Amino acid sequence: MSAESRPATGLVMLATTHRVAPGLLSWRAWEALRSADRVLAGSAEHPLLPYARDAGVPVEVTEPDARRLVEAARGGRVVWLAAPDGDEPLMRAIGELVVADPLDVEVLHGSYDLPGARVLDLVSVMDRLRRECPWDAKQTHATLVRYLIEEAYEVAETVEEGDYGALREELGDVLMQVAFHSVVASERTDGTAFTIDDVAAGIVDKLVRRHPHVFADVTVSGADEVNANWEAIKEAERVAKSGEDVSALDGVPLGQPALSLAAQLQRRAARAGAPDELRPTGDGLAERLFALVGEAQDAGLDPEAELRAISRVFRDRVRSWERERRRR
Numbered sequence: 001m002s003a004e005s006r007p008a009t010g011l012v013m014l015a016t017t018h019r020v021a022p023g024l025l026s027w028r029a030w031e032a033l034r035s036a037d038r039v040l041a042g043s044a045e046h047p048l049l050p051y052a053r054d055a056g057v058p059v060e061v062t063e064p065d066a067r068r069l070v071e072a073a074r075g076g077r078v079v080w081l082a083a084p085d086g087d088e089p090l091m092r093a094i095g096e097l098v099v100a101d102p103l104d105v106e107v108l109h110g111s112y113d114l115p116g117a118r119v120l121d122l123v124s125v126m127d128r129l130r131r132e133c134p135w136d137a138k139q140t141h142a143t144l145v146r147y148l149i150e151e152a153y154e155v156a157e158t159v160e161e162g163d164y165g166a167l168r169e170e171l172g173d174v175l176m177q178v179a180f181h182s183v184v185a186s187e188r189t190d191g192t193a194f195t196i197d198d199v200a201a202g203i204v205d206k207l208v209r210r211h212p213h214v215f216a217d218v219t220v221s222g223a224d225e226v227n228a229n230w231e232a233i234k235e236a237e238r239v240a241k242s243g244e245d246v247s248a249l250d251g252v253p254l255g256q257p258a259l260s261l262a263a264q265l266q267r268r269a270a271r272a273g274a275p276d277e278l279r280p281t282g283d284g285l286a287e288r289l290f291a292l293v294g295e296a297q298d299a300g301l302d303p304e305a306e307l308r309a310i311s312r313v314f315r316d317r318v319r320s321w322e323r324e325r326r327r328r
Contacts, residue, residue, distance in 0.1 A: 010104030011073035018084040019117040023051030029110030037076030066093035248272035
């Protein structure tokens with residue numbers, strides 16, 4: 001709305017997000033502030049006050065009273081600096097007042113959340129829990145590990161069950177564990193401390209480095225070549241970190257479930273060109289299980305997922321049998 005078409009009286013409720021640095025406002029927001037007859041705020045601690053005053057915009061601090069605001073706006077163009085929480089009760093009260101006696105009221109968003117902005121809230125909540133909750137305050141990386149594993153399995157279960165409605169919550173639980181480990185790590189004083197920003201920076205750098213077909217001038221023919229490039233870059237990183245005495249099996253976590261472990265070891269060995277005769281053979285249970293993992297790998301299947309799937313079939317059959325038995 002241009003200055004010529006803007007009503008001479010009215011109320012602008014200027015809303016901002018606390019997840020964006022104060023003062024980073026849209027052009028429309030700054031224009032509204034500079035052209036207003038009066039700019040009002042409900043607290044002397046409002047984060048926008050110093051920035052408005054630096055820009056030469058005087059701000060009056062007054063009680064957030066709906067009736068007084070409406071009366072002031074009937075005598076000129078008034079901008080109200082909404083509190084960071086949005087001032088919803090105040091806005092509702094103003095709406096009720098102007099129903100019977102109309103007034104031009106505009107809600108102007110001076111800043112918006114960027115994608116990922118709510119992660120800032122998670123960081124803030126975890127910091128506070130670490131300080132103020134006795135249980136959270138005493139946790140360590142070691143005590144938290146089992147929760148991270150449990151939450152990861154719950155994510156896997158929701159995907160396997162196709163329960164995508166629950167997936168958001170389960171992913172949130174995993175993200176909380178990442179934030180929890182990060183706040184614990186930030187407290188260390190032995191030179192190994194890091195923050196969640198360091199965690200994010202590390203994975204961003206890794207993703208950019210391993211996707212040269214996106215972030216550099218490498219050309220690929222398809223997903224298979226992307227995967228081959230990824231493994232080649234990963235191998236180069238291992239060599240750079242450990243020197244020439246590096247194994248294709250470095251970094252394989254031995255604490256993972258046995259089927260997944262066998263599958264990952266076989267994949268890594270195959271990519272390194274290890275001959276099949278290195279695989280254990282024999283008639284023992286362990287050898288036969290290892291061979292079955294190899295069969296699944298050759299067929300392009302995930303043995304862990306296959307066993308979990310057939311286990312769910314067995315679970316459902318047992319439950320059905322139990323229900324049928326109770327009916328008898």
